[in-house]
Amino acid sequence: MEQDFGAFPALRDVSLDIQPGELVALLGPSGSGKTTLLRVIAGLNSPDRGRVLFDGENATNLPVQDRHVGMVFQNYALFKHMTVADNIAYGLRVRPRRTRPSRAAIKARVAELLQFVQLDGLGGRYPAQLSGGQRQRVALARALAIEPRVLLLDEPFGALDARVRKDLRRWLRDIHKQTGLTTVFVTHDQDEAMELADRVVVLNEGRIEQIGTPEELYDRPASPFVISFVGEAVALPVTIADGHVRFGGRELHIDTHGLRSGPARVFFRPADIAVAAEGNGDLEGRVESLRRTPAGVRATIAIDGYDQTLEIDSPLERSASLGGRVPLSLAKARIFPADENGEYVDAGDGI
């Protein structure tokens, strides 16, 4: 399956190739175009230009009814006036007479799907009588009933509370494994995307920032947006001069990978910075507050020449004193040119 769009108000030059059987997450903040992209795949929105291909076949002008996509909507969009069983049977009952299964076959399929989503015995209930998690599963069963070519889920866990979310995540992973369906889901929750998906598409302002496996996104983020959106990151403004990276009066030992001289930003994960032995620091900071944690101490540290604070966990024996200055060492960092809209240079791993 392949999408390829040009100018669409919410999407710009998005090109995406999804392999059969893959579980793909579209990840991005609100307004990034992820839901629009999902709706374009479903056929609910049509792009101004560009194409949608299913198995190499052009589906751009295929009406939504003929695309055979199983769509699970954000608030499930269950038919309130129908029972759970009627909801699930809907896609089969509206088929033209030639292709419509017999009553008995529909009934059997509904029973099978109810069992599949672990809702046996609830076929006679109305959506209003179900919990959020149960409604979610009815929506999934209804989408699966039409034997879709691809399963699309819009914020599948958005409306659920934290505990149900966790259970359903695992459950969705199992469903994907059992059905082998190509699955695309939209989420703004990076944990969800990273935990579930084979590949994650990071979207920002209608553009794809990076497509990659969770490992690739964590270890080799392609842009400042990806490194800050996927996992926590701290950015330090630096200048590059003749291959040297300067932060305030200090030099950071980061490989610039041929980045041209000028302002740049160094990104690192909070986990990659630690309190160093005296005289070994890349940076220096001041301890602003200390709090006990089960394993040690969490220090809030203001880095010299940087107007924000960051929290560092360190073991008890290394604890610094309040107000004291501590040397900090950077284990890993990435450097990007400062110009947000400029071409990104993949700087590779730092240090």
Next chain:
Amino acid sequence: MFEIAIAPADDRGAKFRPVTQDSPLARYALIVTAVLFLALFLLAPLAIVFVEAFSKGIAPFLAAFDDPDALAAIRLTLLVAALAVPANLVFGLAASWSIAKFSFPGKSILVTLIDLPFSVSPVVAGLVYVLVFGGQGLFGPWLAAHGVQIIFAVPGIVLATIFVTFPFVARELIPLMQEQGKVEEEAALTLGASGFKTFLTVTLPNIKWGLLYGVLLCNARAMGEFGAVSVVSGHIRGLTNTIPLQVEILYNEYNNVAAFALAVLLAGLALVTLGLKTFLEWRHADALAGRARRH
């Protein structure tokens, strides 16, 4: 230092009255005023309709319905409602569908226009039709040349009734459909349902109670309309008199029993409508929830 201390007024403990609750005297005064007002201006006239209709016993009451003019008025009223209500049902569905599910230029103007009949006096509405379709009107000569009579005939009465009643269904459905959005329809489409099937199996069941409610009010108004119909009808006995017009004629002729006998029909219609409306509001409050209360 600012100190707060609360102590019971006596041994039985203090009674606390919310600030929004008025004193018992004010409360009773308000309730009594409202009830008296209702009794005087609504219940008493309604009772008098029935009292007058049966003032000379049951036989004269029934005799009023033997009059061919009265029967013609009843038939005409039913015919007008049978034409105007379905017309407004279709219009109301189309208007609310387009307003709730699409966005297009001039949408807010359309919403405002739908309310026009509520703000225009029915007499003015009737006069407009006379000016457009009447003998001296805009299309009058052309219509006369082709042998079509609209004013002082049934078509004019139907048109005037449609004008006066067209907001009822639309106003009922617009907020309901807006609230429901289009996500259920989208779900039906992704499941393979055609547009028409989606309308029948998803949209219509979702709005059916609101639609019935609107049709009910529309029908009550269509049968009871006086002003607009009076202007375009010409009051031809047995031909262009609806029940309300016939009631007026009989009353002016001091034929009180016959006038009130026909009025009983209209009052009965009002009571049945009120009963059904209350039932719908009680039983299907959820399905009607999208609407703001206006009637």
